[in-house]
Amino acid sequence: MNTNYTIREMKLTDHQDLIELWESTEGLCLDEEDSYDNMKIFLDRNVGLSFVAIIDGKIIGTIKGAQDGRRGYISHIMVLPQHRGLGIAKVLYVKTLAALKAQGIWKCNLYVLNQNTKAMEFWKKNGWCELDREFSMLQMDMRKNNATG
Numbered sequence: 001m002n003t004n005y006t007i008r009e010m011k012l013t014d015h016q017d018l019i020e021l022w023e024s025t026e027g028l029c030l031d032e033e034d035s036y037d038n039m040k041i042f043l044d045r046n047v048g049l050s051f052v053a054i055i056d057g058k059i060i061g062t063i064k065g066a067q068d069g070r071r072g073y074i075s076h077i078m079v080l081p082q083h084r085g086l087g088i089a090k091v092l093y094v095k096t097l098a099a100l101k102a103q104g105i106w107k108c109n110l111y112v113l114n115q116n117t118k119a120m121e122f123w124k125k126n127g128w129c130e131l132d133r134e135f136s137m138l139q140m141d142m143r144k145n146n147a148t149g
């Protein structure tokens with residue numbers, strides 16, 4: 001197995017490759033906001049926070065990073081099964097955390113599907129803490145609810 005990988009920033013032109021990778025990865029959630037147009041908005045707003053890992057010219061690992069001026073957010077972190085256990089995911093999230101810190105953001109949040117026990121173990125093993133469960137995540141989907149009139 002080739003374990004020589006490189007990391008570079010995620011680019012909009014990666015979109016099609018990323019969608020194929022993400023769709024074939026258990027544990028990730030994709031929706032309308034993973035479209036090309038939304039990825040452009042995301043990358044333009046969050047410059048320097050998202051990365052891909054490459055082996056033999058192919059993307060084998062990904063992370064999307066964002067921040068809202070107060071908290072950082074990580075999503076779409078994955079490594080292809082045949083390249084797991086090599087420290088690639090850790091390198092990816094450390095790069096995003098370092099970039100967040102350089103932007104003055106010291107706390108980073110992420111969501112884990114309840115059934116994704118392996119990912120939860122991964123995060124906890126690496127020092128991420130589950131916040132107390134005295135809150136729920138709410139969302140307004142404006143495609144479904146005409147809240148803005």
Ligand SMILES: CC(C)(COP(=O)(O)OP(=O)(O)OC[C@H]1O[C@@H](n2cnc3c(N)ncnc32)[C@H](O)[C@@H]1OP(=O)(O)O)[C@@H](O)C(=O)NCCC(=O)NCCS
Pocket residue numbers: 025026027028077078079080083084085086087088089090091110111112113116118119121122125126
């Ligand atoms: C979770 C995932 C990204 C980890 O990728 P990876 O490249 O294998 O992880 P790494 O090799 O960087 O692991 C870093 C460390 O975590 C440990 N680790 C990796 N997976 C682990 C697991 N499931 N449970 C506990 N520890 C784990 C490694 O042993 C390593 O420890 P070390 O630093 O002491 O050597 C990968 O399993 C994946 O793509 N899963 C599917 C997508 C997914 O669920 N993403 C998370 C969404 S929240």
